[in-house]
Amino acid sequence: MPFTPTPEQQEFATAVREFARRECGTRERRQDLTSGGAGPHSPELYAKLAALGWLGVCLPEEYGGGGGGMTEACLFLEECSLGQIPAGGFVTSVITAKAYERFGSEAQRKTAVGGAVSGQVLSIAMSEPEAGSDVAALRCAAVRGEDGGWTVDGHKTWISNAHLASHILLVARTSSTGSKHEGLTMFHLPADTPGVEIRGIETMGGREVNDVYLTDVKLPADAVVGEVGEGWSQLMAGLNAERLFLAANMLGLTRRIFEDTVAYVRTREQFGRPVGSFQALRHRLADLATELECARLLVFDTAAACDAEPERLFPREASMAKLKTTELAKQAALEGMQMMGGYGYATEYDMERYLRTAVVSTVYGGTSEIQRDIIGKTYGL
Incomplete structure (x- = not known):
């Protein structure tokens, strides 16, 4: 059955989207928050996310978290990337906090998990x-x-x-x-x-x-x-979360790339009409839209499976989600750059930054080659 967020989950996603529009909805504002794009993290905005309680979305309530699951975390990450919220410290923080939640002592959990909820980066x-x-x-x-x-x-x-x-x-x-x-x-x-x-x-x-x-x-x-x-065994137990969080992050970026590309080709005119009306570009975007929908279903189906059986490992599904979304983000950024022509390469627009972000996603958290190897091994190969 296709993933359908509950009313509460949809309300949460909408709230994050509105936050992004309000707090960092312009390129100029994002540049101000990140010292001209020097990095992907804004302490100022991160503190606001902490005050709203969102940084602990999937962490235990006893440490100040929201008590949600992988689905809520993936929704948050997707919306953060879609809305270009400069909260680059969140992914490593939540991955690390989940390891402390599973294996840390009570004192370590209070320090690390509680710290992540309150806005500390791990x-x-x-x-x-x-x-x-x-x-x-x-x-x-x-x-x-x-x-x-x-x-x-x-x-x-x-x-x-x-x-x-x-x-x-x-x-x-x-x-x-x-x-x-x-x-x-x-x-x-x-x-x-x-x-x-x-x-x-x-x-x-x-x-x-x-x-x-x-x-x-x-x-x-x-x-x-x-x-x-x-x-080693403790690391392996956390790979579901790591790969799925990275996948959700890139899913949001791919959506951002797609929406920006569509907006550009609708308004950019050549030969007397919008370039998006030409079949060559229209078909490219149709293919990307289809792949994007497939990727989103894969991510949230895996998240739902993890929430249903939190003690079970899903190496095949988590690696598939990470592989699919990161490779698709890279493909979408390259396509977007091509469709925007020279403007896609110019720092005046965000597309060149999207490409830089997407390319490295196929390397960190386990390269695409490693993900393929893991998937193959789950079939006894």
Whole structure:
């Protein structure tokens, strides 16, 4: 049965859409909020989202959240991207908070989950220079001392929003025996801990990702999140949320790209008529509209399945959703740029920024190649 939001869900989505129109509905306003587009996050607007209670939409009520599910989170992410709300810290924050919700101690949940609800940004540090898609090959080491505490040394890279984060969920190696998937442990790391150095990596998208250097970082025994040596299985348990949240984010971007492209080709005239009236462009847009509808059904069908069985993993469906939406966002941005001609390439319009955002989405959170590999393995291949 096609996804149909409940009246409450529809009311929520409409409220987010109205917020976007009111608070950042013009390009000039978005530029002001992000220091001229230097990054995708506005602390000013993020604080307003927190005050409305929306940042905790899918987090437990006992920590100040809204108690909703994956469907509500996906609706929020879709509308944020559609409305171009500069809340770039939300995705990593909610992904990280869900890991704390599942595996953290009560004190860690109060700090991290409660912090995410109140507007603090969270980050998760897995990737390393030699451990990207093969994240289990990480070498950042945490050594236990005689007092039960830990000393951490290593280098993490491509860490989204670490420069904004109050806390980082760090994945480190606590044992080198057994397979590479064994001996990984999650740690609760306050970003201002002595020995932590965060350096930004300049990208086409502005300031989003970072190198994180850890030098003789001291953590107490109770910094472990979950169980020592169980970091890999704990990571796998959170992949439904990560991939689905990224998919919903790109679904909203694709809708934004499509709507902007349609608006442009309706008004841009060549040869005495709107360029959208030419069959070549009309058919392209018809194909994109069809693919967009398919992608939305896939995302929300997967979200509904996760809500119905929250303890079950949906690796095939979550990877399909991430693969479909990110590749479609990239395709839509390229099509939009082509249909806008030179204006699609000009910074005067948003299309070139959409393309930069869409292209990297097929890399982070597991590349498209990794998603295809996961899907294939679910068929025993």
